[in-house]
Amino acid sequence: MRKVLDTLKLVGLAAASATGLAFNMEVQETNSNTQKTISELRLELNRLEAELEHTVRQYHERIELLKSKLKDMESAPGSGSTVSVQTNATTATAGMVSTVPGLGSEPLQPSASEPSTPLWANLGLGSIGISVNAVAAAGWSTTSEVAELERGCHDPHRRGFNIQNVDLTLEGNVDPYFHGLASISAHSDEHGELDLGLEEAYAETQALPGRFQARAGLFMTEFGKFNTTHPESWDFVDAPIVMTRLFGPHGLANPGARVSWLAPTPFYSELFFTIQDSSGEGAFSFRGEGHHHDEPALFLGRPRLARRLRSPADLLITPRYAAAFDLTDTHMIMLGVSAALGPNNAGTDTRTEIYGLDFTWRWKSRAHHGGFPFLMFRSEALWRRAGADAYSNDFNSNGTLDPDEPDVFGDGTVRTLPAESVEDWGLYAQLVWGFKKGWVAAIRGDYVTGAGTTEYECLYGPDPDRTRRWRLSPALSWYPSEFSRIRLQYNLDEHRALGTEHSVWLQLQFTIGEHGVHKF
């Protein structure tokens, strides 16, 4: 220890002298050494005791003064409009009187006396944080088939009123080792019926060594920024098109496990590795389900095959790396690269790869009032390559749909599709500007397209899930408090198959209970 200290001093001295501070440094070091000597301490203590005695006397005098003041004020009641004011003043003074003796005597006691106010009594350790988040939208669109434009399950699906999401989230520490969360969520579908389900339910470690953190359960996959964002925290009324096209209506979310590691770099840098089930509604581009339960489930123009899990390689694997840099004390950028790899059910041996890049730039004023003003730019780009097997529902090759052949395309036709590889990509970019406390203006651009024309589309017409489309969405939000929000958004949609559509949405969001999670 001493050796280390001496070395420290030496090296410190050398460095300091280089900057011309050797003298100051020496003085400082000597000071700290001499202060350690007992005689000095005793002297200091004596002086301090004297000072404190003096202070206590002063405080007693002041208390007496305040008490008499208080008595005077209480005996002279105010009239009419000043009553409420009088009460205010009295409370303030009363608080002061009760405060002064406690505080005045504090520094006198060398032994640490515990809080006079039982801070923890009401906290209910081991408690559960409960919150209800609700997002609903009302609006109109030039198309009556709103669900064709808004593909996400939490997007508004119909003209008129939509329940986008109502969730009940319970959260708390399980024990010293785990933190747990469960969220039950409901939303209305395109027929106005409520769809209730478990959105997330997982436990996360809090005390793993080596900068690791593990999570297990049902959760939104750590891919990019948007996929892990709950609807109440969205910057717009609806999800970016690229997210719902490549990840499906429910986003990428499944039961599984995630390990993350905070790297010991001088900037923030974190590695995530997620393994999840690759089937179900949260794995659209993999062994998942289609958009609507009542439609024939086609993926890349083919019926989704029942495909079993044959090896661990048939699980959904999602690695991600994210890094962030504080450019100045008001500017921050964050970069991320993600991949989602797994089998798909457009064939018996086919696979899907999705790669994503995300970029966030954020500025917050050095002196902000309630968190405003701020400016945020975010963009995410995703690219997907999916393999598809050859398929034909004309089992006996006679060119017609026989009674024992399935009508998987829903139109009584037979189709024969070749094996091929299908590529799609898309991106969104958004600028969010909090210009005044509680007011946020935002604009987002969306673009998605298939890369090249596939053979199955050449043969049987364009796949609406692959055609090029773009959207421009300006939005204005007002936060009456941090627990409620009213948002107005206009969407200009351009869809190669459906044409140009205009939509306007008015959205209400509110939270009861715990503070929402403000993630970075």
Added chain:
Amino acid sequence: MKPANFVIGLILAAHSMVLGGDTLTVVSSIPDFGAIAREIGGTRIAVHALCRGTEDPHFVDPRPSFARLLNTADLLLEGGVGLEDGWLPALLRDARNPKILRGAPGNLVMATGIEMLEVPTGWIDRSLGDVHPFGNPHFWLGPKNAAIMARHITDKLCALDPDHADYYRSNLVRFEAELTRELAEWHACLDPWRGTRVVTYHKSFEYFAAEFGFQITGTLEPKPGIEPTPGHVKQLVQQMQHENVRLILIENFRPRKLPASVARSTGAKLVVVPVMVGGEPGIDRYTELIDTIVTRIANALSTNAPAQSEQK
């Protein structure tokens, strides 16, 4: 002296990394806790604050770099009474540092031992605005609370680094003595204006007012955290005129336009002050912060008073 301390701190911090962590890394939610810790820990600790002195402490942006910083912390100083609820809990989960979680040895709740003001006694809910169930969380502006905080920080540092307990204790003695001396000066400065009625923007100055005998009779916010409304401001102006309120005291991160117009229509003085260390250039220590607030109020009130002709 001060910059030298800082430079020495930096050098030692840099070397300690090389030599295997001889100094303690202390992270404070707001800079004031860190500044007091620096008085006690001196060159033996490296202090980092998450919130900057110019920010609204209720609304700090949770930056990823904060998670990294908290991960390396030996000691976290947090207010603990609802001040940081909107941003610190999520960061702490991301930081994966069990040493600094609530109740762990490396966590110090700065409100410990402090008599909280405005602890709600009746029913509270969010319709009353952002009312904190544990009381007003802006306790660091009460100068006597600094002594309590300093003592608890000292105990904590001594527990974490018993080899240098003498050093920490002697620094505490020095800081307490300085605080006592300064307190007498501040009182000498403001005691002539005891009982002055004050209007503030947010309930940030309750502890300061209690110390110096100011009466806060209203806020520009109709309810804590709720933006001023025209109706409320109109009523407040009438009330201020009726009560002869002479001072509007606001934090330096608040908008100025509305407070200035209220000041004009009531004849009150608008005083803008930093409320945290680092809130203005040159405010690096706790005593400098209180000194600035005290001086600014005293100057404003003395130029306002008819008896004093001296103008600054």
